[in-house]
Each structure stands twice: as C-alpha cells, then as structure tokens.
Amino acid sequence: MAATPILDQFLGSVADLIQKRDGAKLQDFLQIEPPLSDIYQQMITELRQRYPPGSQSDTVLQQRCEVLVPKTKGGSSWSAFPTFMRLYFTFMRDVNVENLLETYNLLKTLLNQCVLALGDSQMGVVVLPTVLYLSKVLAKLAMGLDRRPELIAHILRMEGGNDHESFEKVTLVEKSANVVREAFIKCLTDRSGTPGPQAKPEGKRKGIYLMANLCLKLLFQCGKLRNAEQMFSSISAQSPPLAHFPASQRVTYLYYLGRYLFSNNLFYPAQIALQSAYDQCHREALSQRNLILTYLIPCNIIMGRFPARQLLQRPEARGLAENFDPLCRLIIRGDYLAFREHFAVKSPSAQWFARKGLLLTLRNRCEILVWRSFCRKVFIHGGYLGDPQAQAQRGPPPFLYLQKLLDATRWLQQQHNVQTVNGTSNGHTRAESHEYGSQTLSHATDPEYSGLADPDAVTAPDTDHEILEKYGDYLASDGYFDEGGNWQDNTPGNLIDGNPETDYEGCEFDPYADSGYGDEEDQSSLLMREIESILASLLTQGLMRGYLTHRNPRFAIPGARVRGALPTGFPNVWHTISTREKEDPHVPGWVQIREPTGLGAAAALGGGGRVVNLAGARPVGAQ
Amino acid sequence: MSNSTPAQNKVESDQPQQQKPQVLEEDDEFEDFPVEDWPQEEAEQPSGSANGTNEHLWEESWDDDDAAEDFSKQLKEELKKVEASS
Numbered sequence: 182m183a184a185t186p187i188l189d190q191f192l193g194s195v196a197d198l199i200q201k202r203d204g205a206k207l208q209d210f211l212q213i214e215p216p217l218s219d220i221y222q223q224m225i226t227e228l229r230q231r232y233p234p235g236s237q238s239d240t241v242l243q244q245r246c247e248v249l250v251p252k253t254k255g256g257s258s259w260s261a262f263p264t265f266m267r268l269y270f271t272f273m274r275d276v277n278v279e280n281l282l283e284t285y286n287l288l289k290t291l292l293n294q295c296v297l298a299l300g301d302s303q304m305g306v307v308v309l310p311t312v313l314y315l316s317k318v319l320a321k322l323a324m325g326l327d328r329r330p331e332l333i334a335h336i337l338r339m340e341g342g343n344d345h346e347s348f349e350k351v352t353l354v355e356k357s358a359n360v361v362r363e364a365f366i367k368c369l370t371d372r373s374g375t376p377g378p379q380a381k382p383e384g385k386r387k388g389i390y391l392m393a394n395l396c397l398k399l400l401f402q403c404g405k406l407r408n409a410e411q412m413f414s415s416i417s418a419q420s421p422p423l424a425h426f427p428a429s430q431r432v433t434y435l436y437y438l439g440r441y442l443f444s445n446n447l448f449y450p451a452q453i454a455l456q457s458a459y460d461q462c463h464r465e466a467l468s469q470r471n472l473i474l475t476y477l478i479p480c481n482i483i484m485g486r487f488p489a490r491q492l493l494q495r496p497e498a499r500g501l502a503e504n505f506d507p508l509c510r511l512i513i514r515g516d517y518l519a520f521r522e523h524f525a526v527k528s529p530s531a532q533w534f535a536r537k538g539l540l541l542t543l544r545n546r547c548e549i550l551v552w553r554s555f556c557r558k559v560f561i562h563g564g565y566l567g568d569p570q571a572q573a574q575r576g577p578p579p580f581l582y583l584q585k586l587l588d589a590t591r592w593l594q595q596q597h598n599v600q601t602v603n604g605t606s607n608g609h610t611r612a613e614s615h616e617y618g619s620q621t622l623s624h625a626t627d628p629e630y631s632g633l634a635d636p637d638a639v640t641a642p643d644t645d646h647e648i649l650e651k652y653g654d655y656l657a658s659d660g661y662f663d664e665g666g667n668w669q670d671n672t673p674g675n676l677i678d679g680n681p682e683t684d685y686e687g688c689e690f691d692p693y694a695d696s697g698y699g700d701e702e703d704q705s706s707l708l709m710r711e712i713e714s715i716l717a718s719l720l721t722q723g724l725m726r727g728y729l730t731h732r733n734p735r736f737a738i739p740g741a742r743v744r745g746a747l748p749t750g751f752p753n754v755w756h757t758i759s760t761r762e763k764e765d766p767h768v769p770g771w772v773q774i775r776e777p778t779g780l781g782a783a784a785a786l787g788g789g790g791r792v793v794n795l796a797g798a799r800p801v802g803a804q
Numbered sequence: 805m806s807n808s809t810p811a812q813n814k815v816e817s818d819q820p821q822q823q824k825p826q827v828l829e830e831d832d833e834f835e836d837f838p839v840e841d842w843p844q845e846e847a848e849q850p851s852g853s854a855n856g857t858n859e860h861l862w863e864e865s866w867d868d869d870d871a872a873e874d875f876s877k878q879l880k881e882e883l884k885k886v887e888a889s890s
Contacts, residue, residue: 398834427841436834461847463837472834481862492861495849513868514875537832557867558876563883588886589879596878747867755864 185227187220188270195266196249199307208310211269213288214318215278228274243267250304261298262308268294281326285353288319289360296364299385302373306384309368313388316361316395323357324402358399358408365392365412369419379775382421389420390430397437409441413770422774432462432469438770440476444538447769448546449762452480454771470497478505479539482512483546484762485754504533512547515554518597520547521622550754552715553724556581556736557751559589566746578727579746583734586712590621620708621715649674709734723757726750 191210198207212221232238246263268291278284292315299305299312326332367385374383382389393412400409423431439455442448455477462470474497478488487509493502507530511520524531524544534540560566564581649657653674660670661677671677679685716736719725727738727750738750870876 428847429837429840429842432837433834461844463839463842463846464849465846466837468835469837472832485864487863487866489861489863509866513866515868516875554868558879559883561869561871562876562880563887585883585886589883592879592882592886747869751867753865753867 185231187224188227188231191224192245192249199249199262199304200251202304202307204307204310207307208314211311211314213269213272213276213291213315221273225273228270232270232274234271234275239267239271242270246270259298259301259304261294261301262304265291265294265298265308281322281332285319285322285326288315288322289356292316292319292360293363296360296367299364299367302371305367306371306373309385309388312364313391313395316357316364316392319357319360320354320395320399323353323399327352327354327402352403354399354403355405355408358396358403358405361392361396361399362412365389365396366415368392369415380421381425386421387426389416390423390426390434394430394433394437397434397441401437401440406441406444409437413438413441417770417772420772422772424774428461428463432458432473435461435771436469436473436476438768439473439480442769443476443480443542446542446546448480448483449759450768452477452484453766453768455480467497467499471499471501474498474501475537476539479543481755482509483543484758485550486759487512504530508543508547512550513554515551515556515558516593517548517551517555517621518593520551522597549715549718549722549724553719553751553754555589555593556586556716556719556725557747559586560736560750561747563589564746567741578737578739579741579750580735580737583709583712583716583729583736586716587709590708590712620711723752723761724754726752 195207195210198210212218232242243263246266249266250259250262252258272287272291276284276287292312295308295312295315298308368388368391369386371385374380374386393416396412397409400406423434426434435454435458439451439458442451442454455473459470459473459477462473464470474492478492478501481488482505488498488501488505492498493506507523511523521544522528524534524540526535531540534543560581563585565577565579567579568576656678657674657676658671659673660668663669713729713731713734716725716729720727720729725736727736729736736750738746741749868876871880
C-alpha cells in the first residue's frame with residue numbers, strides 16, 4: 182500500500198488549525214485554483230495512488246477526515262466538516278479543469294458542503310474565509326462560462342434533454358448566487374456575540390457584507406435583480422450598521438444598493454447611496470469610482486442636477502463626459518425630437534446607454550425635463566410675461582396661450598421632417614399627423630401588422646355579413662355562460678349581446694365597438710389635448726407652477742409679482758425634487774448607526790424597519 | 805481575514821490576466837478592492853476640502869436664458885411669423 186506522507190502532514194496541519202480555530206490559515210491551506218504549488222501536486226498524486234475514485238476509498242478517506250473534528254462530550258460533533266474535507270480531497274483528485282462545466286459542478290458541490298459546515302454555531306466561523314474563497318472562485322467560473330455559452334452549449338443540450346426549457350431558466354450564475362445567498366443567510370443569522378441590529382459585527386456576522394456583495398455581483402450579472410429584494414430587507418432587519426464594516430465592503434455594498442434602487446426608480450435614495458459610495462471610495466480606485474459615477478450622474482440628471490465640468494474632468498470620469506454632456510445639452514435645449522433621435526435605438530449614444538442599463542430609464546425620465554425647457558422657451562418668446570409697470574395695480578398674471586406651444590411643436594416637427602428627408606432617415610422619432618394615437622411621436626409599423634391595409638385608408642365599414650363571417654365565432658357563438666355561470670345555447674347567427682340598433686337605444690353602454698371616435702376632432706385639437714396632458718404632468722410634478730385653463734387654453738402663472746414670471750412658473754427642478762424627497766431621508770437597505778433617542782428607537786421597538794417598504798416611495802420624472 | 809494571506813493575493817492577481825482576453829466588457833465589473841480598509845482621508849481628493857459639500861461638482865441651475873442661442877433664435881422667429889400671419 183502506497184504511503185501518503187504529504188497527505189498525512191496536510192491532515193495533521195488541518196487538525197491543528199481547527200483546534201486553533203484559525204480560519205484564515207485554513208483557507209490558505211485549502212487551495213484549489215491552478216497554478217498549484219508542487220506540494221499540492223504531490224498530494225494529488227498520493228491521493229490518486231492511495232485513494233483512486235471509488236466508493237470504497239471514499240469511505241476510507243471520509244474516516245480519515247472524521248478525526249479532524251474535536252469530539253465533544255455528548256455535544257454534536259461538527260459532522261459537516263469531515264464530509265467537506267473528503268469532498269475537498271476528491272475534488273483535488275478528480276477535477277479536470279479542461280472541462281469547465283464539470284469543474285463548476287464539482288466546485289458547487291464542494292461549496293455547498295462548506296456552507297453546511299459554516300452553519301455550525303460553534304465551529305462554523307472557522308470556515309468563513311474558506312466559504313468566501315470558494316464562492317469567489319465559483320463566481321468567477323460561472324461568470325466566465327456565462328460569457329462563453331459556446332463552451333457549455335453541447336453539455337447543456339445533453340443535460341437538458343426533454344426538460345430543456347426549464348433547465349435553461351436558471352443559469353449557472355444564478356445557481357451560484359443561490360449558493361452564496363445560503364452562506365449570506367448563515368452569516369446574517371449568526372447568534373454568537375452580541376445579537377441585534379445595532380451590535381458590532383462578531384463571528385460570522387463579519388461576513389455579512391462580503392457574502393452579500395458577492396451575491397449581488399452575481400445577481401447583477403445574471404439580470405435577476407429582483408431576487409435581491411429579500412436580501413436587502415433581511416439586511417435592514419438584522420444586520421449591524423454598515424459603518425462598522427471595512428471601507429471596501431461599505432463602498433461595494435453602497436454601489437450595488439444604489440444601482441438596485443436606481444433600477445427601481447427610487448432615484449433620491451439611490452443618489453444618497455451612490456454619492457456616499459463615491460465619497461468613501463479610495464481616491465486611487467479609478468475603475469470603481471468610474472462605475473459609481475456612471476450611475477450617480479444619471480441619478481442626478483433625472484432629478485435636475487447636472488455634472489459640472491469640474492466633476493467630468495476628474496480622471497475617474499473618463500468616457501463619461503462624451504455621453505452625459507450631450508444629454509444635458511439636449512435637456513437644456515428643449516427639442517424633444519432631437520432628444521428622441523439621440524436615444525433612438527440605433528444611435529451610437531443609445532448603445533452606450535443600453536450597455537450600461539441606462540437607456541430606458543433616461544429616455545423615459547428625462548423627456549419631461551426637455552418639455553419643461555421647451556415650454557419655458559416658448560413662454561419667454563411667445564408668452565405674456567406680465568406688465569412690470571403695473572406691479573401695484575391689478576393686472577392679469579403672466580400667461581402663455583397653449584396655441585403658441587402647439588405652433589412651436591408643429592414647427593419643431595417640420596424641422597425634423599425636413600432634416601429626415603435631407604439627412605439620414607430613421608423613422609422612429611418623426612412625428613406625423615395621425616387619425617389616432619399620439620400626435621407627438623410616431624412609431625414604425627410593427628412588422629407583424631405590416632401586411633394589413635393602412636387603417637387610415639379604410640373608409641367603408643364592413644357589412645354586417647362580412648363582420649359575422651369574420652367574427653361570428655365571437656359575436657354569435659353556439660352558446661355562452663350566463664351570469665349564474667350556466668351554459669346557454671344560442672341559435673346560430675343570433676347576436677349574443679342583443680341587437681345594437683334596438684336593444685341599446687338610449688343606453689350609455691354599448692358592448693359593440695363604435696368607430697365614431699375622432700370624427701369631430703381635428704388634428705390640432707388632438708395635439709392640443711396632448712400638450713395639455715404634458716403640461717398637466719409638469720404641473721402635478723411641481724416642475725412648473727401655475728394653472729391651466731381648458732377653454733381658450735392657457736397656462737397662467739399667478740403670484741409672480743415678487744419673484745417674476747420665470748422663477749415662479751418654472752421653479753428650479755433640483756430644488757423642487759430634493760426638497761420634496763428630503764422629507765424621507767431613509768435609504769432602504771442601508772442600516773445606519775441609530776441615534777439613541779427619537780423615532781428610530783421607537784420604530785425599533787415596534788419592529789419598524791423590518792421590511793423594505795417601497796410603497797411610499799414616489800417616482801421622479803414621468804408620472 | 806483571508807484577504808490578506810499571501811497565497812490568495814497571488815491567486816487573485818493571476819486571475820485577471822488569465823481571463824482578460826476572453827471576457828468582454830470586463831470594465832463593467834465592479835472589481836474587488838486591493839486593500840480591505842482605508843481611512844476617510846484616502847478617499848478624499850488631495851486638494852478638496854469640500855468633498856462632502858459638492859456644490860462645485862453639480863450644476864443645479866442650468867436653465868438657458870440665452871436668446872442668442874441658435875434654437876431659441878429660430879423659435880423666436882417662428883413664433884413671430886405665426887403671430888404676424890394670424
């Protein structure tokens with residue numbers, strides 16, 4: 182029988198480290214990633230000779246690992262650990278790093294077992310560094326495989342079999358996130374040391390944000406951000422304050438939290454989290470600062486605060502000015518069609534924003550700011566700004582006829598139509614006159630419907646006969662369920678809902694579609710309605726102040742005598758939004774060091790703050 | 805913590821080099837920091853005392869009142885034209 186001097190020595194050292202509870206050193210011993218030093222190669226050779234793959238040698242190996250755990254009198258021994266060590270040895274013996282998917286699966290099994298070992302209330306903390314190390318390697322492997330689907334395509338097909346669809350739904354990255362989340366929960370729920378959300382982190386609780394950050398990285402990678410919600414709410418409920426953790430963990434966590442809040446349209450709390458991440462980030466960590474700014478800047482733009490030159494000239498802002506500067510200039514300019522062209526799917530800038538996951542949010546949230554600038558300019562050049570002479574006297578308040586806004590919109594549309602004819606046509610942003618739908622935008626025909634006749638050209642209504650031929654199965658089916666849920670037969674050809682001519686005379690409600698819409702509306706009044714809606718939205722959000730009149734449509738700015746029409750009617754966007762949002766400075770998911778008195782303590786006693794409550798949060802921008 | 809053990813640092817530093825050629829958009833990944841903790845002074849800009857108050861980093865008043873700017877000028881012309889014709 183072959184001797185195993187290296188393995189013996191290795192096991193001896195591990196036993197020693199367990200006794201000393203030296204988790205860091207233990208992790209250092211349990212290397213798995215190539216290139217491995219010679220001593221590991223020798224140990225692998227020993228393992229292959231002495232314990233070749235097979236259930237018998239696995240049993241013997243398991244027995245050798247059992248002695249690593251100190252036997253406690255009557256108490257439960259740490260049985261998960263010997264199994265983990267046995268899996269470590271078989272992993273080292275069997276792994277073939279050429280086959281990445283197989284490596285991934287073996288490593289996941291190993292990590293799962295290590296997380297089980299982490300669960301022990303006495304000894305678990307010893308493997309915390311190992312859990313973190315294995316999680317990182319697994320994450321790296323999963324993300325690498327995720328980016329190269331061709332490497333695993335054939336294996337996925339084989340494993341998927343008939344169950345192909347359901348197999349595809351959980352990616353390797355997501356699977357890894359789930360394992361890491363288990364480790365995160367074990368850290369969070371550790372009861373050793375001082376428990377409670379205000380205590381300093383001890384034991385496994387030191388690993389809360391290390392595990393959370395890794396899990397968040399994986400969830401962002403696989404696009405399953407929604408799965409993070411539960412994590413943030415358990416952190417809010419159970420974690421010690423973030424401030425007690427090292428800077429690297431704080432900054433990383435606040436970055437992911439900020440991005441999560443941003444993607445939930447909670448821009449103000451997102452801005453607080455990201456600004457804090459930026460302020461605490463090491464000044465030489467340029468790539469991290471760059472990523473933080475990539476999301477901090479749009480957060481601010483949406484709320485009406487633009488990056489200053491000084492910020493964009495910082496070394497970490499490299500590559501940001503050329504994307505955010507034009508956006509800010511478009512908002513200031515007020516040309517909503519140019520804004521849409523800038524964000525049209527095929528434009529190069531849109532692709533950058535899409536890659537960063539910012540395109541839809543910015544496109545949806547910033548257009549209202551463009552309209553505000555546009556209204557402001559039309560008001561300056563076409564509105565009644567009030568009579569400065571008549572300050573003391575009673576005069577009409579400053580106002581703008583919405584007809585001017587309508588004329589200006591039409592002019593803008595013409596400008597862009599001309600440009601599209603002469604220049605490159607993209608067809609997505611031009612607005613044309615329609616019989617129905619929006620007058621401020623036009624959509625390319627959906628390819629699904631491109632074969633249909635132009636709806637504008639359809640004038641003659643179908644005859645009853647034609648309608649029945651087409652829709653008879655719906656309008657005059659063989660039977661129906663009555664209000665009691667009982668089946669009623671219907672004479673074929675009879676309309677189920679009765680005769681529209683006789684049975685619904687004098688009724689407001691008519692179950693049959695009526696195409697009378699738009700008959701008396703000319704196009705201008707359709708556009709006017711839309712402009713009124715946009716202004717109403719601006720007023721509701723506090724981005725403009727005043728009132729609208731519907732008859733003889735006007736936007737009026739009362740109370741403008743002291744401050745002037747412009748500052749009164751078009752208040753500063755950032756001041757308006759930040760003043761409103763400041764009322765609730767709480768950032769969901771960020772545990773702060775609580776002041777001993779006041780509402781916070783009361784909320785803690787009552788169990789408040791246990792849930793991330795997103796219901797009270799208001800969106801910024803488009804309503 | 806284990807982050808500071810020499811063995812792992814070595815592995816960590818080897819990894820990016822192995823992965824870089826095959827990974828697209830690596831720059832979009834929030835990398836691990838090379839050090840675990842640092843004092844707040846090392847986060848602040850050397851010159852900047854006002855890192856907390858970031859007034860010079862953000863423009864809050866950006867409304868454009870420049871009537872000579874191209875778009876405003878054209879808009880003004882157009883509104884005049886419409887006024888005259890009605």
